[in-house]
Amino acid sequence: MLQKTIASSVSLEGIGVHNGKTCCIKILPAPEDHGIIFARTDLDGNNIIPANYKNVSGTTMCTMLSNEFGASVSVVEHLCAALYGLGVSNALVNVDGNEIPILDGSSEIFVREIMSVGLKEQSKAQKILKIEETVRVENGKKWSSLSPADRFEINLSCDFTKKGLKTTPFSYVFFQDDFSRKIAPARTFGFLEDVEYIRKNNFASGSSLENTVVFDSQGCVINESPLRFENEPIRHKILDIIGDLSLSQYLIIGRYDGFCSGHELNNMLLKKLLGHKS
Ligand SMILES: [Zn+2]
Structure with missing residues (x-):
């Protein structure tokens, strides 16, 4: 099975279920072997947070990821589930706050928006x-x-x-x-x-x-x-x-x-x- 990314970028806005603040995300295509990576666009530097189990820094009522510089993003699980469930292995997710919007509380809106632009198959095999x-x-x-x-x-x-x-x-x-x-x-x-x-x-x-x-x-x-x-x-x-x-x-x-x-x-x-x- 080949790696996939999204065919073009997708933007979404909504409130964070824990912080109650409005935030925007932009999901962008990414090259092979990139993985899913979050980038906090509201921070000046040290803002890259790979979606890796080693970066999990909190599991109370959601999954939170942090990098070594203390930049974090929480409630990543519904977006990560949408990407994984659709077979997307590579994407960059820009987010202008510390939480992914909750939207309707499911993965449905992420799936709908991602599928509205479609997926692009890449040439390397998925890592199994x-x-x-x-x-x-x-x-x-x-x-x-x-x-x-x-x-x-x-x-x-x-x-x-x-x-x-x-x-x-x-x-x-x-x-x-x-x-x-x-x-x-x-x-x-x-x-x-x-x-x-x-x-x-x-x-x-x-x-x-x-x-x-x-x-x-x-x-x-x-x-x-x-x-x-x-x-x-x-x-x-x-x-x-x-x-x-x-x-x-x-x-x-x-x-x-x-x-x-x-x-x-x-x-x-x-x-x-x-x-x-x-
Ligand atoms: Zn959940």
Whole structure:
């Protein structure tokens, strides 16, 4: 499979879900072996932040990347998932603030805008990471693993029963399932009972019912707009996993299994996997 970039640049504007500020991004085509790189255009220098798992500097409620000079960009996961899900290995993302806009809380708008200009196949092959032996990480009851398989698939279970939400396990298979339709539209979600804690800790000041699906204690949606899928939360968790695993900078051939895994475990998994000799 060949590396791809976008055929021409795409610009988007929106608010940051955590800082509440408007910011603009411009996604530009990039040469082979460039990878996905963020550039903070509001900073004078030392502003380049590669989308690499080693640069993950925060995993609370989103994935944050920082470079060695302390420049950071957060909420990268939905854009990274869109790029990875569409098979884009090379792009430069200019951003004029420290957060990628949340837009509608999913990857759908990124996918739509990227596909409106189209993709360009390049001449070099994609870098492949074939899982040869199982790597597993855990944190309390939560865990995730990557095991050998002949394709890239993600199998996730979650337990939101305490939050009044029933969830059945869900799977996504790369190249077999349509990322744009099955995963990209699934929005960020939260629970009404957590809103006070989140706001007190200065997260999600830009969140609203426009970009977050909110469930009450009975598991009912308080947004006026209906769920896009009956199991939208677990699909969004898979979207986040795709964004986080994209930071490996490889096309993964292996099987991801997880239980309640999130940004922190995903990063621990890549660190363990890529720190592994074989
Ligand atoms: Zn997310």
